[in-house]
Amino acid sequence: MAKKVIETLIDDVDPDTTADETVEFGLDGVAYEIDLSSENAARLREELDMWVSHARKVTSRRRGGRGGTRAGSRGGADREHSAKVREWAKNQGLNVSTRGRISAEITEAYNQAH
Incomplete structure (x- = not known):
């Protein structure tokens, strides 16, 4: 017998809504991800836009370890x-x-x- 499993992603803010995307963002060195409907994702982006428009974009980020200068590169x-x-x-x-x-x-x- 064949079986078909369907996984439904639920909006983390509104559990009665299906999530359309996973949004990733970071703050204070911590990376976050949240599953949101298209509407809630747009709302999040709109609310963050004021802050993002004044921020500097970081193009690369070192993974793991502590931040700052490495001992060998001083x-x-x-x-x-x-x-x-x-x-x-x-x-x-x-x-x-x-x-x-x-x-x-x-x-x-x-x-x-x-």
Whole structure:
């Protein structure tokens, strides 16, 4: 016997309505998707339009990991600054590693001193 399975996508805002599309959007580094009817999708786009029209478009996004600069791609200025902070910390008798991330406490103390 043959069987035909029909899957119906329901609008996440109005469960009495069939969803026509899945809309993806992001905010504060979190990606969202929502299933909406054509009407609700248009309404969402219309409501976001004021904000989008003033925003900058990000063309590529790094996946996974923490945001910010990767350790291997830091510029020379960052390395020079880190070296100055380490030298200052050693002269102050603070325990600072020769490599890796400098603790927030040491960075804060350096910034206050300079």
